[in-house]
Amino acid sequence: MHAIVNEHLKRPLRESVIAATEVTNGTQRLLNIAGNRCVVLEHTIYDMTRRITDDYDGGLWTFYNLSNGGFYMAPKTDQSFDLSCENTFEHEVSADTAGIIACAMAYSHLSFLENGECFAEAYQLLSDYIFQHRDAGIIRAALD
Numbered sequence: 730m731h732a733i734v735n736e737h738l739k740r741p742l743r744e745s746v747i748a749a750t751e752v753t754n755g756t757q758r759l760l761n762i763a764g765n766r767c768v769v770l771e772h773t774i775y776d777m778t779r780r781i782t783d784d785y786d787g788g789l790w791t792f793y794n795l796s797n798g799g800f801y802m803a804p805k806t807d808q809s810f811d812l813s814c815e816n817t818f819e820h821e822v823s824a825d826t827a828g829i830i831a832c833a834m835a836y837s838h839l840s841f842l843e844n845g846e847c848f849a850e851a852y853q854l855l856s857d858y859i860f861q862h863r864d865a866g867i868i869r870a871a872l873d
Contacts (some may be wrong), residue, residue, distance in 0.1 A: 747858045748796040755792025758800050762851050766839075770848070773835040774802060775827075780826065781834070781871075782810040790828070799854030803828025818871045828863045829855065830871045837872075 752758060759767035778785045782803045789805040803825045804810075810827040822830070836852035839845055859868050 747799070747861060748785050749793040749801075750796070752792045752794050755790070755802060758792060758794060762800055762847060763839075764847070764860070767822070770835065770839060773839055777785065777831040777834040777838070778827065781812045781814050781831065784808065784810045785827070794859055795854060795858050797854050797857055799851065799858055801829050801832040801855055801858075812871060814871050816871075816873055818873075820867055822864065822867060822871075822873070825870060826862075829859060829862065829864075833859065839864055 756767070758769055763770040775787075785804065790802045791805045792800070792802045794800055804827065806824045809821050809823055811819070811821050812827060812830065814830075833852060833855055836848045836855065840849035840852060842848070859865055862868060
């Protein structure tokens with residue numbers, strides 16, 4: 730089943746495009762975002778991925794810095810993932826798109842913790858990138 734992608738979920742591109750750059754020290758980046766809760770963040774992202782797809786069973790991840798200060802990580806594979814979210818969203822997506830969705834879900838979830846402002850900020854920075862991503866409508870539908 731394919732999700733209905735609503736065009737109103739896309740925002741116009743900003744004047745400056747947000748670039749994603751692969752980084753080799755993702756652990757340092759997680760520390761910068763979450764401080765001593767970086768392990769909680771990383772495991773929450775893995776857990777969110779397991780919740781939304783049966784196709785994920787662990788493995789290596791690629792870490793990305795965003796030029797606006799944001800960050801996300803995605804499974805390091807060419808495999809696609811069949812996602813099924815609690816909001817009835819179902820769609821096959823790339824590993825990159827699955828990682829973005831899992832990271833956004835993790836940031837949102839963790840933003841409700843005491844002192845979770847860093848996760849709310851991380852969500853907003855990733856959200857700005859999402860709106861220019863080639864799968865923006867699909868990602869927003871999964872997160873809606």
